[in-house]
Amino acid sequence: MKRCVGVVDTTFARVDMGGIAVEVLQRGLPGYRIVRHTVPGIKDLPGAAKRLIDAHGCDAVITLGWVGGREADKYSYLASSIGLILVEVLTGRIIIDVTVHEDEAKDPKRLKEIAVDRARKHAENLVALVKEGPTALTSMAGKGLRQGYPDVGPL
Numbered sequence: 549m550k551r552c553v554g555v556v557d558t559t560f561a562r563v564d565m566g567g568i569a570v571e572v573l574q575r576g577l578p579g580y581r582i583v584r585h586t587v588p589g590i591k592d593l594p595g596a597a598k599r600l601i602d603a604h605g606c607d608a609v610i611t612l613g614w615v616g617g618r619e620a621d622k623y624s625y626l627a628s629s630i631g632l633i634l635v636e637v638l639t640g641r642i643i644i645d646v647t648v649h650e651d652e653a654k655d656p657k658r659l660k661e662i663a664v665d666r667a668r669k670h671a672e673n674l675v676a677l678v679k680e681g682p683t684a685l686t687s688m689a690g691k692g693l694r695q696g697y698p699d700v701g702p703l
């Protein structure tokens with residue numbers, strides 16, 4: 549059976565970040581099976597990630613969530629983030645949590661740019677981690693790299 553990488557995204561998102569991640573993963577991991585699940589919102593991400601690991605044997609999962617601008621949405625994100633950390637700890641699998649917050653930009657065009665860049669760069673990070681292992685990103689440590697924004701560089 550082919551090795552597997554999972555993609556979990558939401559219907560709440562305003563950009564198809566899951567589709568962007570799938571494209572990057574298909575190019576970067578041609579021998580892998582890519583399994584995508586779409587759930588309603590961010591609180592559904594941890595359970596879906598766990599199901600992809602359990603049911604499909606995914607070696608890694610990238611989750612792509614969208615957080616609304618209300619305070620309640622931020623609490624939902626916190627719950628989702630804690631859940632994803634728990635799934636990663638309990639399964640020993642790589643989970644890359646990609647999140648865009650609605651209040652990161654007022655301009656919808658800029659918000660889309662942030663989402664596209666963040667999804668692409670984090671999917672590229674996942675490709676590197678899956679192919680090369682835990683030291684894949686070590687050469688980039690301390691470089692001030694950003695996903696969704698221009699890099700700020702090292703101090």
